[in-house]
Amino acid sequence: MTLSDWISIFMALIASASALVTYIVYRSSTDPLIIVYANPDPTRPSLVCLTIKNIGKGAAYNINFQTSRPLPSQAFSIPIPENMPDEMTKGPIVNGIPFLAPDQQISFAWGQYGGLYKFIGDIAITVNCTFRRSGSPLTLTKNLKSISKLDIKSFEQSESSEHGFGPNIVKELKQLNKTLKNYNL
Structure with missing residues (x-):
């Protein structure tokens, strides 16, 4: 050579x-990329939401989920309850989602720390997600996969107070009203 x-x-x-x-x-x-995560609700104190989001740049089709263990449903209890919350039997995780646009998300109230911890415990639940990207004659459509972990233990010492200006404005207006009443205006 x-x-x-x-x-x-x-x-x-x-x-x-x-x-x-x-x-x-x-x-x-x-390509689309689907993630599933637990997130505290900033507008409703103590609630934890379950969020499914397409963080990719393309649309996702025929989204299906498989979990390593069952998920709790409506696990509403701040202290750890005596009774085990119900298992999730309906909703997007169970039924799947036909379509998620880029940056689109589905979020719903999942529970509160005590109820979720009673069901999940210390070991995170793995969520395997399969979905398809859009296809055209020039590109092959294929199943894509992503893996997420749902953990409630990380919320153990988190703050669950209400955020935002709404509650603070109400407090300030009440105080102003009291002050004005004292001056008989």
Whole structure:
């Protein structure tokens, strides 16, 4: 083999690697990515919401979930209750979701720390998600996968007070009203 043959092989390898990197960047900028997570509700003190979100850049179709263990449903109790909360038997995690646009999310009240901890305990629940990206004649549609972990133990010492200006404004207006009444205005 001559030097020009080696250079040709080297250039072909570089071109192939460049095409692969370009394809990976293209896929990451157009594929959907579904995550599932627990999140405290900032407007309703002590509630934990379960959120399903498409954080990818493309639309997701035929989204299905499989959990390592059953999930609780309506586990509403701040202290750890005596009775075990019910198992989730309906909703998007059980039934799946036909479509999520990029940055779209579905969120619903899941429970409170005590009820969720009674059901889940110290070991996180793994949520395997399968979904499809949009297909066109030029691209192949295939099942994509993501894995999320649902953990309630991390909320153990978290704050569950109401946030925002609403409650503070009400307190201030009540105090102002008391002050004005004292001046008989």
